Amino acid sequence: MFLEIVTPEAILFSAEVDSFSAPGTDGEFQVLNNHAPIVANLTEGSIAIKAANVVLDDKFKEKFETISDKLVLKINSGTLELNDNKAIILAD
Template sequence: MFLEIVTPEAILFSSEVVSIYVPGVNGEFEMLNNHAPVVSILKEGTIKIESENFKVDDKFASKFSKTADGKISFSINSGTLELNDNKAIILAD
């Protein structure tokens, strides 16, 4: 599936991913390829991304870190998620 993480400053990440784990206001959840369409408000927490070829622009690399299980993490204060047709867009604050 394709993931794009957008902030007021820039598009931080735009690439194919294996899975996305997000902090929804009604609980944390994970999305995999062919997941049902979803729209959700996100609360403060960590987005975790599993990607085979994680690449991010050098000027945004400091915003991402790697977890012990090899996933990429990105902290947010709040946000919105839309997933439809294997394309996820996260508007993060």
């Protein structure tokens, strides 16, 4: 599936991913390929992305951590929309 993470300043991440987890208002949840369409509010926490061979933009590398085999981005809040295997996260 395709994941894009957008902030008011820039597009931080844009790539094909295997899965990701996000901090929803009712708890953390995971999104896999072919997930049903969803719109969700996100709270403070971390987005953990599992993807092979992702190249991060040099301007934004410092915003991501690598933990095990996942890229992790901390957010304050946001909104997720997923439809037709394309996820867009608008994050703060």
